[in-house]
Every structure is written in structure tokens, then in C-alpha cells.
Amino acid sequence: MKLTGAQIVCESLAREGVEVMFGFPGGTLLPFYDTLRHYPQLRHILVRHEQGAAHAADGYARATGRPGLCCATSGPGATNLVTGIANAYLDSSPVIAMTGQVARPFIGKDAFQEIDITGITLPITKHNYIALSAADLARIFKEAFYIATTGRLGTVLIDIPRDVFIEEAEFHYPVKVDLPGYKPILRGHPAQIRKAAQLIDRAKCPVIISGRGVIISGAHQEIRELAEKAQIPVITTLLGTSSFPENHMLSLGMLGMHGLAYANMAVTHADLVIAIGMRFDDRATGIVSGFAPKASIIHIDIDPAEIGKNVRVDVPIVGDVKHVLRELNKQVTNQTHVGWIQQLEQWRQEHPSIDIRGGEELLPQYVIRSICEVTNSDATIVTGVGQHQMWSAQHFCYKKPNSFISSGGLGTMGFELPAAIGVKVGRPEETVWCVAGDGGIQMTIQELATMVQERLAIKIAIMNNGYLGMVRQWQELFYGRRYVATPLMGPDFLKIADAYGISALRVKKRSEVIPAIQRAMEHDGPFLIDFMVEPEESVYPMVPPGATLAQVIECPKRKAAVPSTSGTVSNI
Amino acid sequence: MTQPKHTIVALVADRPGVLNRVASLFRRRGFNIESIAVGRTEMKGVSRMTIVVSGDTATVEQVRKQLDKVIDVIKLSDITDEDRVDRELALIKVKTTPQNRSEIMQIVDIFRANIVDVAAESVTVEVTGDEDKISSLLNLLRDFGIKEVARTGRLAMTRGTVPT
Numbered sequence: 001m002k003l004t005g006a007q008i009v010c011e012s013l014a015r016e017g018v019e020v021m022f023g024f025p026g027g028t029l030l031p032f033y034d035t036l037r038h039y040p041q042l043r044h045i046l047v048r049h050e051q052g053a054a055h056a057a058d059g060y061a062r063a064t065g066r067p068g069l070c071c072a073t074s075g076p077g078a079t080n081l082v083t084g085i086a087n088a089y090l091d092s093s094p095v096i097a098m099t100g101q102v103a104r105p106f107i108g109k110d111a112f113q114e115i116d117i118t119g120i121t122l123p124i125t126k127h128n129y130i131a132l133s134a135a136d137l138a139r140i141f142k143e144a145f146y147i148a149t150t151g152r153l154g155t156v157l158i159d160i161p162r163d164v165f166i167e168e169a170e171f172h173y174p175v176k177v178d179l180p181g182y183k184p185i186l187r188g189h190p191a192q193i194r195k196a197a198q199l200i201d202r203a204k205c206p207v208i209i210s211g212r213g214v215i216i217s218g219a220h221q222e223i224r225e226l227a228e229k230a231q232i233p234v235i236t237t238l239l240g241t242s243s244f245p246e247n248h249m250l251s252l253g254m255l256g257m258h259g260l261a262y263a264n265m266a267v268t269h270a271d272l273v274i275a276i277g278m279r280f281d282d283r284a285t286g287i288v289s290g291f292a293p294k295a296s297i298i299h300i301d302i303d304p305a306e307i308g309k310n311v312r313v314d315v316p317i318v319g320d321v322k323h324v325l326r327e328l329n330k331q332v333t334n335q336t337h338v339g340w341i342q343q344l345e346q347w348r349q350e351h352p353s354i355d356i357r358g359g360e361e362l363l364p365q366y367v368i369r370s371i372c373e374v375t376n377s378d379a380t381i382v383t384g385v386g387q388h389q390m391w392s393a394q395h396f397c398y399k400k401p402n403s404f405i406s407s408g409g410l411g412t413m414g415f416e417l418p419a420a421i422g423v424k425v426g427r428p429e430e431t432v433w434c435v436a437g438d439g440g441i442q443m444t445i446q447e448l449a450t451m452v453q454e455r456l457a458i459k460i461a462i463m464n465n466g467y468l469g470m471v472r473q474w475q476e477l478f479y480g481r482r483y484v485a486t487p488l489m490g491p492d493f494l495k496i497a498d499a500y501g502i503s504a505l506r507v508k509k510r511s512e513v514i515p516a517i518q519r520a521m522e523h524d525g526p527f528l529i530d531f532m533v534e535p536e537e538s539v540y541p542m543v544p545p546g547a548t549l550a551q552v553i554e555c556p557k558r559k560a561a562v563p564s565t566s567g568t569v570s571n572i
Numbered sequence: 573m574t575q576p577k578h579t580i581v582a583l584v585a586d587r588p589g590v591l592n593r594v595a596s597l598f599r600r601r602g603f604n605i606e607s608i609a610v611g612r613t614e615m616k617g618v619s620r621m622t623i624v625v626s627g628d629t630a631t632v633e634q635v636r637k638q639l640d641k642v643i644d645v646i647k648l649s650d651i652t653d654e655d656r657v658d659r660e661l662a663l664i665k666v667k668t669t670p671q672n673r674s675e676i677m678q679i680v681d682i683f684r685a686n687i688v689d690v691a692a693e694s695v696t697v698e699v700t701g702d703e704d705k706i707s708s709l710l711n712l713l714r715d716f717g718i719k720e721v722a723r724t725g726r727l728a729m730t731r732g733t734v735p736t
Contacts, residue, residue: 118589119592122592122593123596123600179643181585181642181643181644181646181647304637305637305638307637308630308633308634
């Protein structure tokens with residue numbers, strides 16, 4: 001039977017089990033939207049800006065593990081997706097973006113709303129396609145879903161000219177893909193796993209660094225088994241936050257630029273680092289020449305290109321984290337490491353790192369702790385990028401797997417609100433807190449309308465300090481406290497909330513925090529709290545750029561000048 | 573400092589844009605391509621790229637791994653240390669006078685190259701061989717005056733029965 005291109009697209013999405021897509025229509029997509037009427041099982045969520053569609057698809061993918069779908073029209077619609085696609089790409093999130101393209105006879109003529117989106121997205125997609133005939137569509141969709149959801153997960157873009165949506169072709173959805181150049185490796189090499197097990201058995205001061213790969217692979221149980229069996233403390237990367245329960249006695253929290261002092265010390269003194277599903281990002285390692293100087297390194301990752309890219313590795317294991325850990329756990333013997341764990345406990349006592357001051361001041365850290373307390377850690381925290389993100393990573397106690405969703409690799413301000421929409425759509429029964437900065441939320445604030453239209457009961461906490469806080473912090477520390485272009489006048493967020501029909505509260509004092517959060521939780525629907533936090537509060541500990549993890553600045557006396565650590569402060 | 577050269581052979585799907593995918597990967601990751609030569613193979617739908625890159629072992633290893641991630645790259649081999657045949661084709665247009673034309677023809681003969689075009693004031697020489705041979709011939713011809721040079725870049729294949 002012959003179907004139109006638009007029907008083939010809808011059928012393909014149905015075969016792949018797609019339930020929801022985030023999009024924004026436009027001229028070149030109209031044949032598709034007109035066909036979408038006949039597919040009620042495919043819920044379409046209308047965003048207010050295409051960037052929101054990509055972030056929402058990303059949030060949905062991170063929350064559910066299923067591919068997130070977004071679509072936009074040609075030209076500006078497609079370019080508006082770019083930030084969201086790049087964000088998903090850098091954090092290995094399976095997002096499929098579908099764009100409309102001008103009709104085939106117009107391609108290459110600089111036609112109205114024409115842009116070479118496959119060219120633009122070449123460096124930020126795992127793979128991309130332009131469908132030049134309706135007969136190719138079914139194969140392309142089959143391949144796209146396969147590529148996005150296997151191996152190292154990633155983004156795939158499919159560009160479809162308007163007349164291809166209208167053209168008719170026979171529809172056969174392929175059962176198998178035929179991609180001779182694409183063979184993800186899932187099982188780790190047995191000899192390498194044996195070597196790793198031997199190294200682990202011999203180690204005196206081992207640490208595990210757990211990254212987002214553990215979450216993606218769903219290896220929470222396996223990593224816990226390894227840690228408990230061999231008594232190895234677990235440190236997480238920013239995106240590995242919530243890959244290991246933080247109330248576990250072997251949890252050491254986060255490492256890196258804003259990691260906890262004792263986690264960074266543990267890495268610096270370890271004789272073995274077992275890096276699992278992480279990619280040695282410079283924000284996690286500090287300057288690499290000083291990273292884990294005493295340690296042998298075992299690196300487990302599904303992407304062979306990540307191995308040895310940034311740091312030397314003694315035992316590389318390419319494979320899916322879950323498969324590899326299952327095999328590894330069979331071979332690792334029971335260990336104790338009493339002395340090492342006591343040493344870490346002593347460092348923990350000596351470097352409390354993230355204790356916060358008493359008093360009535362409204363500290364953002366206190367707000368995060370209060371959300372944790374009121375929700376009893378039973379919530380998913382979605383953040384943007386900046387100080388609030390770091391406080392959210394440091395001060396919430398993540399007990400549930402995959403309960404921290406944030407933009408890591410790209411560091412995209414404005415990710416939080418649309419991503420929270422995707423998360424809530426994917427996990428409707430769950431409490432979702434969108435923690436935002438007053439800067440970042442203004443980048444995608446129009447998505448409040450999407451949230452309300454879709455009746456998504458997201459709770460929003462704005463850490464309102466009147467600054468682009470993280471940039472201000474860098475100006476304070478490294479630019480002589482010259483606050484150029486960081487003081488930020490925000491709107492009255494209560495009036496904004498009101499305009500969208502969202503209930504809201506403003507909180508100015510510490511004593512008001514818990515009642516406000518409780519009120520938000522009790523409220524049946526979206527709720528926004530504008531927390532007027534200390535304007536010049538900074539995130540500590542901090543490893544300055546250009547320093548090693550050993551050169552951590554712990555909370556200095558407030559407003560005292562911070563000595564430069566190594567004289568090589570650069571690369572902002 | 574000159575970096576060692578590596579010869580990488582990539583079999584790729586013969587689809588539009590594949591060369592762009594490979595070339596732009598090199599650009600955005602800051603790898604330097606010395607030469608890249610592409611053509612069809614005996615297999616339908618499969619093209620062969622011979623890529624010469626310079627860099628230390630770690631860099632070239634990273635090049636190889638990143639290339640391997642390109643979905644359209646079917647197979648990849650670093651044949652730098654293999655026993656192999658390297659060939660490049662060059663067309664060289666040399667200035668001639670009636671006096672030196674026969675001398676040029678002698679040199680061309682010694683190099684087993686061919687003259688493929690003769691004009692009043694120039695001849696065009698076609699030469700195949702490894703890089704050294706082509707450079708030597710170019711050096712000898714330089715004294716006569718070279719008007720134009722076109723080179724293909726390296727093609728390479730392992731010797732014997734082991735396929736690349």
C-alpha cells in the first residue's frame with residue numbers, strides 16, 4: 001500500500017513506540033502536522049520556542065531512557081533547535097530531531113526559510129540525514145532510532161523536504177538495520193576484565209568515579225555491588241550525581257571544580273581509580289597532569305574514543321557499564337580497606353566543605369537542603385547551569401537513581417525549565433523540582449506557557465540573587481571584584497507567574513523556606529517560589545581553573561581576597 | 573619539529589556528504605590532514621579513502637577512534653607499519669625550449685614517467701610513484717621552470733593477500 005511521506009513518518013514513529021513529541025509547526029512541516037491529526041497515540045506538545053522542544057526531548061530522554069523526539073520547521077525553526085541538540089549530544093542523550101526542509105527543487109537556492117541544517121548539525125549529532133525521497137523515510141527512521149539508542153547514546157537529526165512529506169511510496173518498516181560501519185561493543189574484553197579485577201584486589205586505596213554512563217546503562221545495582229564487595233568509596237561526577245545513593249556509607253559525593261574537598265583529596269591520594277562511564281572532563285579532573293598522580297587507572301566506557309583521550313589509562317575496558325560490571329563483580333574478591341576508609345572519614349571530619357552558616361540570612365544552600373528535607377529526597381531535581389546547579393548537586397541528598405538531571409557538557413543556561421517539562425511528561429507521578437537561577441530562567445521563561453497548557457505540576461525554585469551568579473563569582477575571585485555585566489534586573493517573578501496562571505510565593509527569610517516548600521508540595525498544580533537569596537554567596541569548595549584537584553579553595557572568610565593558587569589562572 | 577606520518581585507509585559508504593563528514597571531523601578536532609584521496613572500490617556502494625595524517629601516536633590513535641565513530645565509515649586500518657604499496661600520481665607542466673626538450677625527455681625516461689602533452693613552450697609529464705620519487709623528479713625539473721603541478725595525494729594498499 002502506498003502512503004505519503006508524512007504518513008510514513010507517523011507510522012514509523014508509531015512502530016518505534018513514540019508516545020510524545022515536542023515541537024513547533026511551520027510551513028515546511030504542515031503536511032506532517034496535518035497527518036498527525038490521525039495519530040492520537042502520538043501526543044504533540046507545543047512549545048513556545050524550538051530550543052524548548054529540544055531541551056524537553058532531552059529531559060524526557062534522560063528521565064525515561066527512551067529516545068526523546070522534537071521537531072521544528074526549516075530555517076529559523078531548525079537553527080533554534082541547535083543549542084538543544086548540542087546539549088543533548090555532549091551529554092549522550094538520545095534525542096531525535098526532525099526538521100522540515102524546503103521542497104527539493106528549492107534546495108541550494110537560498111529559498112525562503114532554507115538552511116543547510118544537516119551541515120550545521122554535523123558536529124553535534126551522532127549521525128544525521130536528509131531524506132531525499134519518501135521511499136527512504138522508513139529506513140532512515142529505523143536507522144535513526146537504532147543509532148540514537150545503542151552504543152554511546154546520541155542525537156540524530158532527520159531533515160525532510162516539504163515535498164517528500166507529500167510524495168507517495170510503498171511503506172515497509174524494516175525489521176533490521178543494515179549499517180556495516182556501526183557495531184557498538186557491549187561486552188568488555190574478558191582478559192581486560194580479569195586484569196582489572198586483579199588490580200582491584202591488589203589496591204590499598206582505591207576509589208570509584210561514577211559517571212553518567214552508570215545512569216544511562218542502569219547499572220546502579222552493579223556499581224553498588226562492586227563498591228560493597230570490595231569496600232571501595234564512590235565519588236560521582238556532576239552528571240554521575242544520583243548514580244550511587246548518597247546516604248550510603250561509601251558515598252563520597254562529587255569531585256571536580258566544585259566537588260567536595262575530601263572527594264578531591266581521595267582521588268589525589270588513591271592508588272587505584274576505577275573510572276566508570278565518565279569521560280575525564282576538565283571540570284572533573286582539574287589540570288590533568290596533576291590528576292590522580294599516584295593511581296593506576298581502570299577506565300570502563302562504551303565509547304572507545306573516550307579511552308586515553310584525556311588521561312593515560314592502565315586498563316581500558318570498552319563496553320556497556322552494566323555488562324562489564326556484572327563480569328567484574330564475579331571476579332573481584334571481598335576486601336575491607338579499613339585504613340583507607342578511616343583516612344577518608346578523618347578527611348571528611350577535617351574538611352566539612354559544605355557546612356553552611358547559621359543565622360537568618362537566606363542562603364541558597366539552605367533552600368536546597370530544605371527541598372531535600374521536605375521531599376525526603378523523593379523528587380527529581382532538574383537544574384540549569386551556574387551556582388544553583390552546583391548547590392543542587394552538593395546539598396541535596398540523592399538516594400534515588402537518576403534523580404538529578406542537569407546540563408553538564410555544554411553547560412546550557414535555560415535548560416532547566418524545558419527539561420523539567422520533558423522530565424515531568426516522562427515521569428508524571430513523580431515530584432519534579434526545577435531549580436533555576438534568575439538569569440537562566442529568563443532564557444527560556446516562555447515555556448511556562450507550555451507547562452501550564454499541558455497541566456504539568458512542576459515546582460519551580462528560583463535562586464534569585466540579582467546576578468549572573470557564577471560569572472559574578474569568577475569576577476570576584478579572578479577579576480578584582482569588577483562586576484561587569486553581571487548585575488541582573490529580573491522581572492517580578494510573582495507577576496510573571498500570575499500572568500501565566502501559576503501560583504507563586506516570594507521568600508526572603510530562612511524561616512519562611514520550609515513552609516513555602518510545603519505549600520508548593522501541597523498545591524495541586526505548578527508552583528513557583530522566588531527565593532531572594534544572599535546576592536554575593538559563592539560556591540565552595542572550588543578548584544580554580546588551571547589548578548589541580550589538590551589545590552582546592554575551601555570556604556574562605558567571606559569577602560576576603562582569595563590568593564591565587566598557581567599563577568596559571570586562565571581559560572574561563 | 574616534523575611529526576611522523578601515518579597512513580590510514582578507510583572504507584566508507586558511498587553516500588553524498590561522506591567526504592565532508594570525514595574532513596570536517598579532522599578540522600573540528602584540530603587534526604592535520606596531509607593528504608586525502610578518495611575513489612570507488614571493487615565493492616558496490618563502498619569507497620576507499622587513503623588519509624595521510626601527521627602527529628604523535630596518541631594523536632593518531634585518537635584520529636582513528638574518532639573516525640571509527642563516523643557511522644558511514646565501514647572499516648578502518650592504520651597501515652603505517654604494514655608492508656605496503658604507496659603510490660601518488662602527479663602531473664607536472666615544465667617550461668621547455670627547443671634546446672632542452674630532449675634533456676627533459678631523458679630525465680622523464682629515467683623516471684619511467686610519460687609525457688602526456690607537448691606544446692610549443694611546455695611539456696606535461698605524468699608520473700606515478702611514491703612520494704620520494706615524485707619529489708626527486710620535481711627537484712630535477714625545477715631547474716627548467718615548473719609552470720603547474722597537480723598531485724593526487726597518496727594511495728596505499730598492503731602487499732600480499734591481507735586485505736586492508
